[in-house]
Amino acid sequence: xxxxxxxxxxxxxxxxxxxxxxxxxxxxxxxxxxxxxxxxxxxxxxxxxxxxxxxxxxxxxxxxxxxxxxxxxxxxxxxxxxxxxxxxxxxxxxxxxxxxxxxxxxxxxxxxxxxxxxxxxxxxxxxxxxxxxxxxxxxxxxxxxxxxxxxxxxxxxxxxxxxxxxxxxxxxxxxxxxxxxxxxxxxxxxxxxxxxxxxxxxxxxxxxxxxxxxxxxxxxxxxxxxxxxxxxxxxxxxxxxxxxxxxxxxxxxxxxxxxxxxxxxxxxxxxxxxxxxxxxxxxxxxxxxxxxxxxxxxxxxxxxxxxxxxxxxxxxxxxx
Amino acid sequence: xxxxxxxxxxxxxxxxxxxxxxxxxxxxxxxxxxxxxxxxxxxxxxxxxxxxxxxxxxxxxxxxxxxxxxxxxxxxxxxxxxxxxxxxxxxxxxxxxxxxxxxxxxxxxxxxxxxxxxxxxxxxxxxxxxxxxxxxxxxxxxxxxxxxxxxxxxxxxxxxxxxxxxxxxxxxxxxxxxxxxxxxxxxxxxxxxxxxxxxxxxxxxxxxxxxxxxxxxxxxxxxxxxxxxxxxxxxxxxxxxxxxxxxxxxxxxxxxxxxxxxxxxxxxxxxxxxxxxxxxxxxxxxxxxxxxxxxxxxxxxxxxxxxxxxxxxxxxxxxx
Numbered sequence: 001x002x003x004x005x006x007x008x009x010x011x012x013x014x015x016x017x018x019x020x021x022x023x024x025x026x027x028x029x030x031x032x033x034x035x036x037x038x039x040x041x042x043x044x045x046x047x048x049x050x051x052x053x054x055x056x057x058x059x060x061x062x063x064x065x066x067x068x069x070x071x072x073x074x075x076x077x078x079x080x081x082x083x084x085x086x087x088x089x090x091x092x093x094x095x096x097x098x099x100x101x102x103x104x105x106x107x108x109x110x111x112x113x114x115x116x117x118x119x120x121x122x123x124x125x126x127x128x129x130x131x132x133x134x135x136x137x138x139x140x141x142x143x144x145x146x147x148x149x150x151x152x153x154x155x156x157x158x159x160x161x162x163x164x165x166x167x168x169x170x171x172x173x174x175x176x177x178x179x180x181x182x183x184x185x186x187x188x189x190x191x192x193x194x195x196x197x198x199x200x201x202x203x204x205x206x207x208x209x210x211x212x213x214x215x216x217x218x219x220x221x222x223x224x225x226x227x228x229x230x231x232x233x234x235x236x237x238x239x240x241x242x243x244x245x246x247x248x249x250x251x252x253x254x255x256x257x258x259x260x261x262x263x264x265x266x267x268x269x270x271x272x273x274x275x276x277x278x279x280x281x282x283x284x285x286x287x288x289x290x291x292x293x294x295x296x297x298x299x300x301x302x303x304x305x306x307x308x309x310x311x312x313x314x315x316x317x318x319x320x
Numbered sequence: 321x322x323x324x325x326x327x328x329x330x331x332x333x334x335x336x337x338x339x340x341x342x343x344x345x346x347x348x349x350x351x352x353x354x355x356x357x358x359x360x361x362x363x364x365x366x367x368x369x370x371x372x373x374x375x376x377x378x379x380x381x382x383x384x385x386x387x388x389x390x391x392x393x394x395x396x397x398x399x400x401x402x403x404x405x406x407x408x409x410x411x412x413x414x415x416x417x418x419x420x421x422x423x424x425x426x427x428x429x430x431x432x433x434x435x436x437x438x439x440x441x442x443x444x445x446x447x448x449x450x451x452x453x454x455x456x457x458x459x460x461x462x463x464x465x466x467x468x469x470x471x472x473x474x475x476x477x478x479x480x481x482x483x484x485x486x487x488x489x490x491x492x493x494x495x496x497x498x499x500x501x502x503x504x505x506x507x508x509x510x511x512x513x514x515x516x517x518x519x520x521x522x523x524x525x526x527x528x529x530x531x532x533x534x535x536x537x538x539x540x541x542x543x544x545x546x547x548x549x550x551x552x553x554x555x556x557x558x559x560x561x562x563x564x565x566x567x568x569x570x571x572x573x574x575x576x577x578x579x580x581x582x583x584x585x586x587x588x589x590x591x592x593x594x595x596x597x598x599x600x601x602x603x604x605x606x607x608x609x610x611x612x613x614x615x616x617x618x619x620x621x622x623x624x625x626x627x628x629x630x631x632x633x634x635x636x637x638x639x640x
Contacts (some may be wrong), residue, residue, distance in 0.1 A: 023463040072423065078417040097398040097466045100420060101459045104394065104427070108455035111431055115448040119442030128448070135428035139421045143343040146417045162341075200377040248623075 043177035048304030052181020141165030167199030201288030223265035229256020363497035370625030372501020461485035487519030521608030543585035549576020
């Protein structure tokens with residue numbers, strides 16, 4: 001995505017050299033390393049799509065990316081992940097206290113940037129409301145994820161978890177960008193709903209890639225989610241669709257077994273395939289993205305609106 | 321302190337029952353459990369002392385206490401502390417992920433409360449600037465503390481660390497309270513300086529209590545800081561004042577030795593006593609509090625100003 005490069009400069013503008021140097025380096029590592037940068041891209045596009053000055057939304061875009069990176073640092077430690085973007089994660093490259101503090105520091109920096117946004121005081125306050133609510137929800141979503149490990153939840157619970165873990169920050173980025181661009185309440189609301197649905201589609205498709213994607217492109221082994229017992233929409237679909245009790249038992253026994261063999265993983269995958277669960281996941285992601293796109297009718301045509309459409313399509317048309 | 325009880329109600333007003341219940345409970349534990357609550361008391365007193373409506377500063381007082389508690393949750397995990405206020409710490413009572421997320425959630429909630437403050441938009445923005453800077457600095461201070469373990473630093477470095485770890489949040493509370501009370505810039509600045517100096521005095525006196533206090537009242541064993549090798553103003557004084565190289569070697573060998581006997585701890589303490597270091601710590605704390613008090617000349621007499629004076633005196637006239 002083109003915008004990703006444009007963000008390289010601004011993303012390096014807010015974390016000054018200060019003591020202690022190890023904390024500053026640790027806080028910079030993820031934001032400087034790149035990534036998809038969909039959230040900041042969305043903030044910028046939303047500001048432009050409502051007819052606003054995109055540059056006014058740039059600091060907000062950076063703040064949103066810092067918040068995303070703060071949650072990645074903490075989540076990587078909690079999940080015991082040792083690599084991200086080809087590099088050791090922060091708790092591995094530094095140590096656990098530094099990882100926790102680097103996350104906290106990025107979080108604080110994001111709100112410092114928001115406090116200084118060059119937008120009317122009233123808009124800044126509204127943006128702050130969206131972003132703080134998102135961070136509160138992110139913590140709830142991650143806790144639910146931790147609680148749900150190796151438990152089969154309902155599709156409703158699964159959707160609520162990914163809404164909190166993924167959609168709310170997308171939605172805060174988009175609504176915040178629209179506010180920075182000077183949008184009226186109705187437009188802000190529509191853009192918020194667009195991003196909320198897009199976030200669901202993005203995450204459902206991410207789970208789909210986890211079982212149906214090409215491991216050489218996703219960077220994840222196909223068995224990863226199955227061995228972890230990740231309860232995705234596809235898994236909940238399989239559990240309620242498998243007719244034969246023996247097959248259901250077999251499926252449940254493989255799911256969440258860290259020692260499952262390649263053969264067992266392939267068997268679980270083929271059970272899901274036969275139950276139509278993998279196709280179901282793909283379809284559900286598409287539905288969410290269609291819903292997202294339908295919210296954009298309030299916007300006049302523009303290259304920024306086109307970009308928002310492209311972002312939605314990209315979220316379910318990617319290989320990694 | 322009287323204000324501590326008055327805060328019990330408001331402190332329970334902002335964290336609603338929500339899912340997941342274990343995260344909500346974990347986030348509530350420290351704020352609900354009490355503590356000195358000096359920071360919120362300072363926010364309220366500052367609002368009143370500048371002639372403002374104290375009730376307008378109440379939500380800010382709660383937000384500041386949540387931020388303090390968020391840092392305690394994360395610090396207790398990093399420091400490996402297992403008890404606080406007579407109860408198991410969050411990572412012990414729940415688990416590590418829940419402790420990290422409960423801290424993050426309290427942090428987010430604090431800024432949600434600030435976004436909704438019933439003060440002019442412009443004042444809210446200023447308050448946000450003070451508080452976000454404080455949280456950024458708190459992370460830096462805690463990292464320095466971690467980096468400095470078992471190292472002897474200069475008094476200057478020590479003062480910088482406690483300025484970041486303690487003073488900045490006191491100062492944000494006081495300046496924020498003054499802003500919520502409608503104070504002019506000069507008054508806000510004076511109150512900020514008052515709280516900054518008070519925070520230094522408070523922390524230096526805390527370290528003093530750690531070696532000179534009554535363990536039955538402080539709840540800390542006298543040997544704790546010595547065995548941890550905590551580099552306080554008293555320790556830096558001792559290191560630069562002990563004339564006999566053999567005594568200095570002996571002192572350094574005991575400092576930071578987790579297995580030091582009661583006898584060795586008593587010996588280290590008596591070396592510091594002989595070098596005048598314990599008296600020096602007490603005196604330095606007094607100087608900082610005198611400096612704090614001198615900043616209050618800008619305020620007209622009021623019960624709130626009296627309370628601010630009392631808070632400063634209390635910070636170096638307490639047994640725990």
